[in-house]
Amino acid sequence: METLFCKKCNSEQEYYDIPTPPHISAYCGSCDSFIKHVPKTIPDSTDVCLYFGKYKGTKIKDCTDVNYLKWALENVDSLKPNIKKALEIRIKQLSK
Ligand SMILES: [Zn+2]
Secondary structure (H helix, E strand, O other): OOEEEEOOOOEEEEEEEEEEOOEEEEEEOOOOOEEEEEOOOOOOOOOOEOOOHHHOOOEHHHOOOHHHHHHHHHHOOOOOHHHHHHHHHHHHHHHO
């Protein structure tokens, strides 16, 4: 995960991104404040497929079932790190 400087936290923070065409908006992973618009070229970390359960084969970015995503995050053992991160990002996106 890349980091951006958050003025509110005064530190380098991991961020999550939310597509806000024509930009992607970066939000601080620590305090949830808007940091800046980032180029579209940053890879979408939620562009990965679930590999278990009823949404197996579905891209996390296409899944809108936030309750299922939360369930998966808490209950699926040994989640791959990239999937875990993607779930966290997607849950935040859906919770906005
Ligand atoms: Zn912050």
